[in-house]
Amino acid sequence: SSDELHTVAETLPQLVTRVRQSHEEIYGKPPEFVVAAPGRVNLIGEHIDYNDGFVLPMAIERYVVMAGSRADAKHVQSRFHSISMDSDAFLATDGSPLDLPDTPGWACYVQGVLAGFAATGHPLPALDVCFDSTVPLGGGLSSSAALEVATATLLEAATGTTLDLRQKALLCQKAEHDFAGVPCGIMDQFSSVFGNAGELMLLDCRSQDITAVPFTDDGVTLLITNSNVKHELNGGEYAERRSQCDSALKKIGKSSWRDVCQDDVESHRDHLTGPEYQRATHVVGEIDRTTRAAEAISAGRMDEVGELMYASHDSLSNDFEVSCSELDLLVDLARNVGDAGGVIGSRMTGGGFGGCTVTLVKTDTAAALIDTLVKNYESETGVKPSCFTSCPAPGAHIVK
Ligand code: GAF
Numbered sequence: 001s002s003d004e005l006h007t008v009a010e011t012l013p014q015l016v017t018r019v020r021q022s023h024e025e026i027y028g029k030p031p032e033f034v035v036a037a038p039g040r041v042n043l044i045g046e047h048i049d050y051n052d053g054f055v056l057p058m059a060i061e062r063y064v065v066m067a068g069s070r071a072d073a074k075h076v077q078s079r080f081h082s083i084s085m086d087s088d089a090f091l092a093t094d095g096s097p098l099d100l101p102d103t104p105g106w107a108c109y110v111q112g113v114l115a116g117f118a119a120t121g122h123p124l125p126a127l128d129v130c131f132d133s134t135v136p137l138g139g140g141l142s143s144s145a146a147l148e149v150a151t152a153t154l155l156e157a158a159t160g161t162t163l164d165l166r167q168k169a170l171l172c173q174k175a176e177h178d179f180a181g182v183p184c185g186i187m188d189q190f191s192s193v194f195g196n197a198g199e200l201m202l203l204d205c206r207s208q209d210i211t212a213v214p215f216t217d218d219g220v221t222l223l224i225t226n227s228n229v230k231h232e233l234n235g236g237e238y239a240e241r242r243s244q245c246d247s248a249l250k251k252i253g254k255s256s257w258r259d260v261c262q263d264d265v266e267s268h269r270d271h272l273t274g275p276e277y278q279r280a281t282h283v284v285g286e287i288d289r290t291t292r293a294a295e296a297i298s299a300g301r302m303d304e305v306g307e308l309m310y311a312s313h314d315s316l317s318n319d320f321e322v323s324c325s326e327l328d329l330l331v332d333l334a335r336n337v338g339d340a341g342g343v344i345g346s347r348m349t350g351g352g353f354g355g356c357t358v359t360l361v362k363t364d365t366a367a368a369l370i371d372t373l374v375k376n377y378e379s380e381t382g383v384k385p386s387c388f389t390s391c392p393a394p395g396a397h398i399v400k
Pocket of ligand 1 (some may be wrong): 045046047048049186350
């Protein structure tokens, strides 16, 4: 049945209880503070957060939960323990580089946030921390931003500090740039910090202003389908896309993509490389599609939202070239079910090259759609996808 196909995760209270218990088992004392930070899904506006564009994400009901307490006074390092990966990172309280062997890959995100927090001038005590996550790892749902934002929230709790929310999101983005080497935009960290139940957020990535776009369950379900593939490319594709966008903008002679229209792209076509022309076409089109989608949702014009989602996917696949056959297949399967089967729209979400699609579907046909996606995707690829639905979730917070 589709109930079995639908991937069920622990609820936030269940995750909190388990992480609290682990803290007690590992450190022999209850945690003093527990925090949660969500992953995100982006409805539309892809690869334009670093191009002064608009994005329309929401935080999802999948979280990193961290439990911490002050370490014994003789300790000069903090210990972070990942429950599901059964690995530890011992980190200087100010995040200063530790060239220790066996430091797990996830430690760079924590370390980057420790360093950014220390730079704000708040001295940090050594901490005993453990954490776990229901955000699928490497699935394009911001598992790393959730880890960064959870760490920043834990440090706020541990020091009794409240950072300005923008400052907090930007500190986490900087951690990703400087410690993970990914020149990401602001969408993921802003989503995890600013999420609100019942709302998508239209984020203007130029001004960093947020406009709430109400999105409540009025017969429409947001379905996330994880292709469960992650193409191991050489890792430089994201940075390469960014620099192609930057060089295209320079050749077009504008300082912001917000001042560029498709006519400008066409009139500079001879000066652009093939990829620069394609990237520019995506950026200009996607900025327009995202503002139109936000308006259409607010006005309840869901058919238009669906058309914009398909157009976004096609542009990411053909012009921005960040999709892959598995994501294209999931979108095509949803598109084939179409209106008649209650599907409103579907597209890849996040950075691409694997990961997830986001689909809007009429609630009463969601189970049938899941069934179709799982069966056909598995028979064509040999891989089982995972499907789950989410309402917009609240952003990072201290758990009482
Ligand atoms: C990744 C990045 F981290 C975001 O900033 C954004 O660029 C996204 O890819 C693509 O829209 O998640």
